Amino acid sequence: MSLGDAFHVFDTTLRDGAQREGVSYSVNDKLAVARLLDEIGVGFIEGGWPGAMPKDTEFFARARSELTLRNAELVAFGSTRRAGVRAAEDRQVLALRDAETPVVCLVAKSDIRHVERALRTTLEENLAMVSDTVAFLVAEGRRVFLDCEHFFDGYAADRDYGLRVLSAAFEAGADVGVLCDTNGGMLPMGLGRVVAEVASRTGFRLGIHCQDDTGCAVANTLAAVEAGVTHVQGTANGYGERAGNADTFSVIAGLVTKMGRSVVPDRCLPELVRVSHAIAELANIAPDTHQPYVGSSAFAHKAGLHASAIKVSAELYNHLDPAVVGNDMRILVTEMAGRASVELKGRELGIDLSAQPDAVGRVVSRVKELEADGWSFEAADASFELLLRAELDGARTAAFTLESYRVLVEHWGNGSVLSEATVKLYVDGERIIATGEGNGPVNALDQALRTALTRRYPALAAMELADYKVRILAGRAGTGAVTRVLIETTDGASAWTTVGVHENVIEASWHALVDALSYGLRRHSQL
Amino acid sequence: MSLGDAFHVFDTTLRDGAQREGVSYSVNDKLAVARLLDEIGVGFIEGGWPGAMPKDTEFFARARSELTLRNAELVAFGSTRRAGVRAAEDRQVLALRDAETPVVCLVAKSDIRHVERALRTTLEENLAMVSDTVAFLVAEGRRVFLDCEHFFDGYAADRDYGLRVLSAAFEAGADVGVLCDTNGGMLPMGLGRVVAEVASRTGFRLGIHCQDDTGCAVANTLAAVEAGVTHVQGTANGYGERAGNADTFSVIAGLVTKMGRSVVPDRCLPELVRVSHAIAELANIAPDTHQPYVGSSAFAHKAGLHASAIKVSAELYNHLDPAVVGNDMRILVTEMAGRASVELKGRELGIDLSAQPDAVGRVVSRVKELEADGWSFEAADASFELLLRAELDGARTAAFTLESYRVLVEHWGNGSVLSEATVKLYVDGERIIATGEGNGPVNALDQALRTALTRRYPALAAMELADYKVRILAGRAGTGAVTRVLIETTDGASAWTTVGVHENVIEASWHALVDALSYGLRRHSQL
Numbered sequence A, B: 001m002s003l004g005d006a007f008h009v010f011d012t013t014l015r016d017g018a019q020r021e022g023v024s025y026s027v028n029d030k031l032a033v034a035r036l037l038d039e040i041g042v043g044f045i046e047g048g049w050p051g052a053m054p055k056d057t058e059f060f061a062r063a064r065s066e067l068t069l070r071n072a073e074l075v076a077f078g079s080t081r082r083a084g085v086r087a088a089e090d091r092q093v094l095a096l097r098d099a100e101t102p103v104v105c106l107v108a109k110s111d112i113r114h115v116e117r118a119l120r121t122t123l124e125e126n127l128a129m130v131s132d133t134v135a136f137l138v139a140e141g142r143r144v145f146l147d148c149e150h151f152f153d154g155y156a157a158d159r160d161y162g163l164r165v166l167s168a169a170f171e172a173g174a175d176v177g178v179l180c181d182t183n184g185g186m187l188p189m190g191l192g193r194v195v196a197e198v199a200s201r202t203g204f205r206l207g208i209h210c211q212d213d214t215g216c217a218v219a220n221t222l223a224a225v226e227a228g229v230t231h232v233q234g235t236a237n238g239y240g241e242r243a244g245n246a247d248t249f250s251v252i253a254g255l256v257t258k259m260g261r262s263v264v265p266d267r268c269l270p271e272l273v274r275v276s277h278a279i280a281e282l283a284n285i286a287p288d289t290h291q292p293y294v295g296s297s298a299f300a301h302k303a304g305l306h307a308s309a310i311k312v313s314a315e316l317y318n319h320l321d322p323a324v325v326g327n328d329m330r331i332l333v334t335e336m337a338g339r340a341s342v343e344l345k346g347r348e349l350g351i352d353l354s355a356q357p358d359a360v361g362r363v364v365s366r367v368k369e370l371e372a373d374g375w376s377f378e379a380a381d382a383s384f385e386l387l388l389r390a391e392l393d394g395a396r397t398a399a400f401t402l403e404s405y406r407v408l409v410e411h412w413g414n415g416s417v418l419s420e421a422t423v424k425l426y427v428d429g430e431r432i433i434a435t436g437e438g439n440g441p442v443n444a445l446d447q448a449l450r451t452a453l454t455r456r457y458p459a460l461a462a463m464e465l466a467d468y469k470v471r472i473l474a475g476r477a478g479t480g481a482v483t484r485v486l487i488e489t490t491d492g493a494s495a496w497t498t499v500g501v502h503e504n505v506i507e508a509s510w511h512a513l514v515d516a517l518s519y520g521l522r523r524h525s526q527l
Helices: A027-039 A054-066 A091-098 A112-119 A123-139 A151-157 A159-171 A188-202 A217-226 A248-258 A266-283 A304-312 A338-348 A357-372 A381-393 A441-453 A458-462 A505-523 B027-039 B054-066 B091-098 B112-119 B123-139 B151-157 B159-171 B188-202 B217-226 B248-258 B266-283 B304-312 B338-348 B357-372 B381-393 B441-453 B458-462 B505-523
Strands: A008-011 A044-048 A073-079 A103-109 A143-149 A176-181 A206-210 A231-234 A401-411 A417-427 A430-438 A464-473 A482-490 A495-502 B008-011 B044-048 B073-079 B103-109 B143-149 B176-181 B206-210 B231-234 B401-411 B417-427 B430-438 B464-473 B482-490 B495-502
Touching: A008 A248, A027 A044, A027 A054, A027 A266, A044 A054, A054 A073, A073 A091, A091 A123, A103 A112, A103 A123, A103 A159, A112 A123, A112 A151, A123 A143, A123 A159, A143 A151, A143 A159, A151 A159, A151 A176, A151 A188, A159 A176, A159 A188, A176 A188, A176 A231, A188 A206, A188 A217, A188 B188, A188 B217, A206 A217, A217 A231, A217 A248, A217 B188, A217 B217, A231 A248, A248 A266, A338 A357, A357 A381, A381 A495, A381 A505, A401 A441, A401 B505, A417 A441, A417 B505, A430 A441, A441 A464, A441 A505, A441 B505, A458 A505, A464 A505, A464 B464, A482 A505, A495 A505, A505 B401, A505 B417, A505 B441, B008 B248, B027 B044, B027 B054, B027 B266, B044 B054, B054 B073, B073 B091, B091 B123, B103 B112, B103 B123, B103 B159, B112 B123, B112 B151, B123 B143, B123 B159, B143 B151, B143 B159, B151 B159, B151 B176, B151 B188, B159 B176, B159 B188, B176 B188, B176 B231, B188 B206, B188 B217, B206 B217, B217 B231, B217 B248, B231 B248, B248 B266, B338 B357, B357 B381, B381 B495, B381 B505, B401 B441, B417 B441, B430 B441, B441 B464, B441 B505, B458 B505, B464 B505, B482 B505, B495 B505
Parallel strands: A008 A044, A008 A231, A044 A073, A073 A103, A103 A143, A143 A176, A176 A206, A206 A231, B008 B044, B008 B231, B044 B073, B073 B103, B103 B143, B143 B176, B176 B206, B206 B231
Antiparallel strands: A401 A417, A401 B401, A417 A430, A464 A482, A482 A495, B401 B417, B417 B430, B464 B482, B482 B495
C-alpha cells in the first residue's frame, strides 16, 4: 500500500551519503542498499550521479533489470546544464535522461556568491540553466525536484535570488523545491523561520535537506516540517560528508512517533533497526551503538538507580516502546549496575536469581574485577552467561583442559604468508595434538581447536565464526595497553558473542574462541 | 577572567556522562577529565555522586588537595533526602555536604507518576523532601541547583506539579531549576514552548538538561536558551546513557558561533578539538570522526565538485572557519576526489603538483586500486606521502630489503604467554638476522625490526609506537575479510600515521610498521 504523494521521504544514502569519509560502495552494494531502503518504506531513493561517476551510470543500468522496488521510486541526481550550451546538448543532462529513472533531482546554485565565484556565470544565465534543464527533463516525461544548494546562506545574503531560482524551476514544471543547508550551519529556530517565510511568499511545494555541522540536522529537518515542508531528505545513519546528513531513520521515527505523521507504511517502522545495521555492514562502518532509536544502546539502561525502577515499570524510563522501531530494551551488566541489573539480566537469560542473593553478590564482584582489567560483558552476553552459570551452580563450562598452544606466522622471500597453529590438550583424559592452518593466526588457532575437538563434540561442525572485532584499550597510568577481542559465532539458527582480554591479541582471541565454542556446546547440550 | 554568573555552562561528563555503555573512569581519569573541562572554560563541573559511588567519594576527597580549577566550580550530585527522615540524618545528604564542593546539584522527581510509582511516596512528601534538602544544604553554605527529573513528561501529565517542585526549591533557597528531558523524547519546537511557558509562569532562573534519544539534544538545548534558560547541561562528546546527552562542545560552539552568546572565555574556544579528543582517550572511546565542530572529518571535503571549488574560496564551503574551534580543513584523498584533491593534498604536504599532471594521474589510479582492496589513506597521511613521493620521483622509501620474518606466540601449561619474532633482511647489501620479544606479536616484530636496523639508522631509537588500531573489514561478495591496521608513531616532536591491509593481521601490521619507520627516517633525513 502506498501512502500517496502527500509527504515525501527522500533518501540520498547512495549519493550524498556516499561522500562520507571512508565509504566506498560497489555497484552490488548500492543495489543491496536500495533494496534495504525500500523495505523501510521511503518514497524516493536517490541512486547516484549518472555521467559524473562511472559506478553510478552502471548502477542505474543494472537497476533497470535487477531492482524491483515495492515502495520507492528511483531518482537520478545531476546538475543543471552548463552555462552557454542547450540542455539537449549537455552530456551530463543527457546522461540523466538516459538513466531512465521516473524522477530526477537537479542541483542548482541559489546563492549569488556561489553563482558568481564558484560557477562563474551571471545570475540571469544561472536562472536560464535551471529553467532550461527542468523543462527539458519534464518534456522527456520525468518528474523533477530541484535541490537549491546553499539556500539558507544565500537567503541571508540576498533574500530574493533564491526565490527567483525556485520560480524559474516551478514555472518550467518542477514539482518540489528543496531548500538545502549545504554547509550545515543552521539552527532549527532560524531555519524554521526562513522556511515559513519562503512558504508564505511562494506557495510552492518545499522540501528540506540538512547537513549536521551544528549537530542539528535531524532537529532542523523536523522544524522544517513543522514550518510547512512536505519533503524531507536524509541518509541512512546520517552518513555524509563532514559531520554527515540528517539521519533518515531518526527523521522517520521522529515524524511518526513524535509528530504523528504517517510518512512510511505502518508495517515498515519495526524494520528500522535491522535496515540500519545492514546498511552499516554494507558501508563497512561499525554501527553507532548510541544512535537514537536504532543503536544497540539506544534503550539500554546502565544506572543502578534506573535498573531498580525499571523492575517496577519500564514505560516510565523509555521515551518509546523499543519494539516500535524494532529495538530491544537491554539491561547492562557493569560496575555501576549492581545487584538489580544482574537479577534483571538473569531474567533476560531465563534464570531466576531472586532466591540466590549470595550468587548475585559473587557475580557482581567477579564482573567488577574483570571490568577493572578491561573486560566488558555489555556486548558479550554469552561470556556473561558462562560466568553466571559457573558462579551459580559450578556448572561444567570447559570442553577440555589446555596443555599448550603455539601460533606461527611466517612471511617468506616470495611474499607468501603462512599461518599455522598447534594445540595440545586433554579431552576426558585423552591427550590430543592437532595442527591447523588459516589465513591468519586466529583462523589457524580456530582450525586447530576444531580439529582437536570435533570427534568428541560433533556439534562444533555446525558452528562458525561470523564476526571478529579487535579493540586496543589504551594503557592508563602505569599499565600497558590491552587488547579486547569480541567474537560472534553462529550455528545457523542463532548467534552469540564472547569476549577475551589480554595484552597479547592472540591470547585475547583464544579466550573469546574458547568461550564461543563452550557456549555453543552448551546450547547443543554437549557440555 | 571569569564571565560572571549570567550564563552557566554546566558539564556532567563525570556523572551523567559516565553512564555511557562501555565507559569506566578511574579516579585519576576523573581528575584528568576535570582539568581538561576547566580548560575549555565551563563554569561548573559535576564530578559524581558522593556516598552512592565509592569512586566518586574518593574523587571529591582527592579533588580538594589535587585539583586547581581556573574557570570552573566543582559540583557534587545527589538526590533529595529519603522519605520520612530529616535531611540532617540522611547519610546520602551528609555525604553531599562532606564532599565540600561550593555547589550541589540535587535531583528531584517532578513527574507525579514517578513520585507515586518509582519513589512510592506522596506528592506532598516529595515536595517536603525537596524543600528540606535544599534548605539544609543552603544552611551549610552551599549553592544549590535542582535537576527536575522527567520534567517534560511530567508537565504533559500534570502541568502544575512540576511548578510546585520548582517553587519548593526556590523558596528553600535554590538558585537554578533545571528542566530535564530525562527520557529524551522531546523535539525542539515543543520543548521551547514548554520552557517559555514555565519561564513566564514562574520567573525562576531555569536550566536545561537534554538526552539525545530523538537525535535532538543539542538543538533542544539551544532552543531552550532561545526560550529563556541561562544554564545548560551537557557532557563531553555527548557521552551518556542510551543515545547520550547534549554534547557540551556542540552546545558551546553553537551558542558562541551561531547565537552570539559569550558563554566561555574567548581564549578557550580553540581548545575544543584538543579537549574533545583527550577526553575520548581517557574514556577509551574512539573519537567520533564525524562529530560536529571537533571531529577530524568535521571540515573534511571529499567530493571532487567541492575540492575544485575550494581551490577558489574556502569560506563558501565551510559553515565556520575551522580554526575557531581548533580544527583544520582537510582534503581527503579518495576515489571520489580525483585530481583536484590530490593536488590540494600535495599542497598541504608542501609539494607542488600543478606542473606534474602525469604523476597526479598515476597517484590517483594507484590510490583507487589500493582503496578497492581495503586500504584507506584518509587517516594515514604518512603512508600517502610515501606513495606520492615514490610515484613522483621514484625516491628511495625503503630502509631495507626483506628476506623473511617469522612470528611465534606460545601459551604454555603454566599459563605464561610468550611472543617472539625473527626478521632476516638486507641493509646496504649486508644480511642481518635479529630476534625480538614483546608482550604481543606486533610488539615482538617491532622489537626485532628495530634491533636489526638501529645500528644503521640511529634515529630509530627516538621513535616509538604511540597507538595501534585494528579494524576488521567485513568480506564482500566472494572475498574474505581483511584486516586494516593503523599505526601512529611519534618521535617526541611530532606524530604520523601509517596503514597496512592484509587478510592476516600480522602481515597488515608489518606493512604499517615498515611505513612508519620509513616515514620517520625520511623526516630525520636518514632515508
